[in-house]
Amino acid sequence: MxxxxxxxxxxxxxxxxxxxxxxxxxxxxxxxxxxxxxxxxxxxxxxxxxxxxxxxxxxxxxxxxxxxxxxxxxxxxxxxxxxxxxxEVLETSWIDEIILEELVHCHYQPILRSDGELFGYELLARFTDGEGNMVYPGELFQAARLRGRLYALDRVCRMAAVRHAARLDKVKAFINFIPTSIYSPEFCLRSTMQLASQLNLDPQQLVFEVVETDKVDDVEHLKKILTYYKDKGFMYALDDVGEGFSTIELLTGIEPHYMKLDRKFVSDVHEDPEKQRVAHLFLEKARSMGTIPLAEGIEQQQEYQWLKDAGYVLFQGYYFGRPQSEPVPRDALNF
Missing domain, CATH: 3.30.70 (Alpha-Beta Plaits)
Known part of the structure; x- marks a missing residue:
């Protein structure tokens, strides 16, 4: 098969x-x-x-x-x-060329530790059409959904991210994937695992990140995917986790290695008591699960300072560095 x-x-x-x-x-x-x-x-x-x-x-x-x-x-x-x-579907035929020609590359956005050391990068897909014009990810993924190409697009993005991860030295590479684009882990993810092996990547260096965590309906399917990653020695993260933690509760037994606090609770957290309440609850939940909390979407020094004082240990956002076509070294980052 x-x-x-x-x-x-x-x-x-x-x-x-x-x-x-x-x-x-x-x-x-x-x-x-x-x-x-x-x-x-x-x-x-x-x-x-x-x-x-x-x-x-x-x-x-x-x-x-x-x-x-x-x-x-x-x-x-x-x-x-x-x-x-x-x-609408007929007008999305342009996406086929992008997938077939693999017109995708990745930008690196830094993730830092509370002590200021570089922890890793999130690898974010960027696209061009056949004439070299930039295509926005939101537009591309919407076209893929309409045209039934989401499986193929997600695979191309994962493979590109693994290749870009091979350029990193000992730091983590966070690689996004959409659970609904994987109908059978043992078949859909086989080529991803083979490429990582060919590039001699340490499985512990790769963190497969579930995007659209709040939209996961089939939790049993997600558990099957994450169990597959875990059995292969890879790590995984949940993205955009907010108040309620309904998905987290259902994942008992295969807790994620990392959880990202939804950026809407990070923005202006230093002056919003309700966001502070959610950030504290999130932190307590992560600690009880043995999961490392990561605050993303940080754009202000005050946000970073409040979250650091609260106990968060990993940070990501424009305040430290925007996604770049090359991995920016630690001494070039704002910290």
């Missing part, structure tokens, strides 16, 4: 023709398209499947002959959506 979701193959669309009128025409649609050399198939569930490069023919037929408000579509990894939204 291989990780098919990580490959950028020709996209196939499925169409669900609902309503009595549309359903009665399903076979006729198939026959018409086949007569015009369109490779259309009918699934066992009576859904039409058409490759993307023939999508215009079937859309034209729908517009001319069918009740389009009763037609729904999806890509191989997507959810069913109204036909009226298909143009």
């Amino acid at each position: 291989s990780c098919q979701g990580c490959k950028v193959s020709d996209l196939t669309y499925q169409f669900d023709l609902q309503g009595q009128y549309n359903e009665a025409l399903t076979d006729k649609v198939k026959e018409h398209l086949q007569r015009n050399d369109v490779p259309v198939t009918l699934t066992k569930e009576n859904k039409l499947k058409v490759p993307e490069h023939h999508i215009r023919e079937i859309l034209d037929f729908f517009e001319d002959h069918m009740e389009t408000d009763q037609i729904f579509f999806r890509t191989s990894q997507g959810e069913w959506s109204p036909l009226s939204e298909i143009s």
